[in-house]
Amino acid sequence: MNDYTLSQQYALVGLDGQDSIHTTTAKSAVCRGIAAAKHLERLILSDNLDLEAVKEELEAEFKEIRGIGRKEAHGWETEMTEVLKAKGVLDEIPDILACDINYSSMNMDLRTYRSDGTEYQRIVEGIRAEILEDGAVTLECACLVWLFRESGCIHDIFSVQEQERLSARMIELAEQDPVVRVVWDSDIYRWTEKLSQKLLRAKKNFFKNPYMEGVNLLFPFLDRRQAVFIDFVVLGTNVANRRLAMMTYLSEKGHYVEEVKNGSETLLKVDNYYYRVFPMTRVYYKIPVQGANLVPVYR
Structure with a gap:
């Protein structure tokens, strides 16, 4: 994972499978995550962290990130995808949704990002090993977990049982490291996404949906994939x-x-x-x- 910056690691996981042409709720969340990751990179590289200064800075930056518009989000997306494509670890392919009977006959241009499978697995398995096993957890790993939480990626990385362990682990780390606590208590979610989360929770309580199998809603869930x-x-x-x-x-x-x-x-x-x-x-x-x-x- 040392070959990539925090924001690049996050983007390789977050952008994978997302619409590369159109704006979606899930991709917008990832773009905000990329912006947040850029700020967190400076935090990780800093040798002398003043807790109050960090808290004040992150609150101001994350408030600004929550309000970024479509044009600015697209700018973050373009900047990051150009870097990853140049490294040969990200490409664009036809969206699997284009194979659906409702879209295949409409001649629509549906494309999606695909991350290099080897690098994707290396990043994901590295995070899983560090956070789920006993031992020290780096600030970088804690920040990545937070970024995945904020963009609805947790369910692609951790199972239902592992999410219970993950939650307990992050609470434990937050108690030990005040900087982790500041990050973990922050959010870049928009109120509309929080509303969608409440509606989804209600829907899951009323209907048994195989599409939602493996999702316990302990962490925010965004519709990153479809049947x-x-x-x-x-x-x-x-x-x-x-x-x-x-x-x-x-x-x-x-x-x-x-x-x-x-x-x-x-x-x-x-x-x-x-x-x-x-x-x-x-x-x-x-x-x-x-x-x-x-x-x-x-x-």
């Missing part, structure tokens, strides 16, 4: 043939696709994310369409 229904005509009806047809289709669309064992089930890894596959038939305009539903899997 996708892919239609195709295949011979036979067994699940294996359908899965193979879908994997071939996604590969032809420019995605890295592989099957990954997860206990007794087999998940589909598309680029850096995991999906469950549900073969099914849907009716569109009174016509039955055979295909498969890809439902995001959170840790």
Whole structure:
């Protein structure tokens, strides 16, 4: 992780899978996170930290970040993506959403960022090892966890059980390090996102939704991925043939696709994310369409 600055590490995880053309709530949160990471880099590099000065500075900077507009957010995005593309660790690919039956026939230009898989895993696993295991935690790691919390990335990195451990660990670290406490108590969330969080919590309480499996809402959740229904005509009806047809289709669309064992089930890894596959038939305009539903899997 020493090859990248704090903001670059954060962006490689935060921007992965996000719309590279259009403005979305999830990407806007990541852009604010990039701006915050730039400020936190100075904090990490400082040898002499005055707690009151740090608190006052971060409060002022984060207040400003919460209010940045679309143009400024796009500026942060462009600056960071140009650097990461130059390093060869970020590219743009067709969005998997473009494979959905509702979009595939509309000829829409849907593209997304994809981080280098090796670097993505190296950053994520490094953070997981440092924060979940006993031992010292660097200020850089604590800041990254906070940035992931603020942009809804926690659910892609830590499982439900691990989030309980993570919460306890951060409370413990905040008690030991006043600077960590100042960062952990801060936020760059907008009130509209907090409202969405409350609505999502209410929705989850009323409906059992496989799309939300693995999300306990202990940490803020933003809709960074969506379920996708892919239609195709295949011979036979067994699940294996359908899965193979879908994997071939996604590969032809420019995605890295592989099957990954997860206990007794087999998940589909598309680029850096995991999906469950549900073969099914849907009716569109009174016509039955055979295909498969890809439902995001959170840790």
